[in-house]
Amino acid sequence: ETGVTQTPRHLVMGMTNKKSLKCEQHLGHNAMYWYKQSAKKPLELMFVYSLEERVENNSVPSRFSPECPNSSHLFLHLHTLQPEDSALYLCASSQETSNEQFFGPGTRLTVL
């Protein structure tokens, strides 16, 4: 248990569906992240939030929409995804963006 929880753990969705991934951290951190982990590919940083402001968006398609309503919660809203978006989506948090990150268990997403 790292203090970072993610729900759901598994999600199967069609290309026309809209769903959201949720991340919550109980560590008092002020930075949160979304990563995409695909088979046989490096870990891809998608979004960084620091003090609830988005500080980085690594050229992620607009069908992925992040939301950080407060320092403890981070969402990833999904719509009209493609099969190649199937991956493990990892959330992480840290105290400042430069320090070690604590990861959640991930959401395994399958897009049909």
Add this chain to the structure above:
Amino acid sequence: GDSVTQMEGPVTLSEEAFLTINCTYTATGYPSLFWYVQYPGEGLQLLLKATKADDKGSNKGFEATYRKETTSFHLEKGSVQVSDSAVYFCALTFGNRDDKIIFGKGTRLHILP
């Protein structure tokens, strides 16, 4: 730019074998260095870290020494167990505000009983 390079996997060893996973970095300063581990079905966990040259990080029998002269941070364990089977990520950060962690591609380790 700054980067981390790890040895390609998968690495397959027998139980009780000696493990080395190589990691080298390219950076314009003196970063902090990390090893993260990802067990099957889980997120990444910090395994060990070192914040300055010649520091040795250690945890769960794993060790890594920050070598400035060779820009390396190789992970070692004297006797691996089946439960060590996982993916290992080397990473660096500079400790300045707005600097993120840079991860290597990961090395999958498979230990045979």
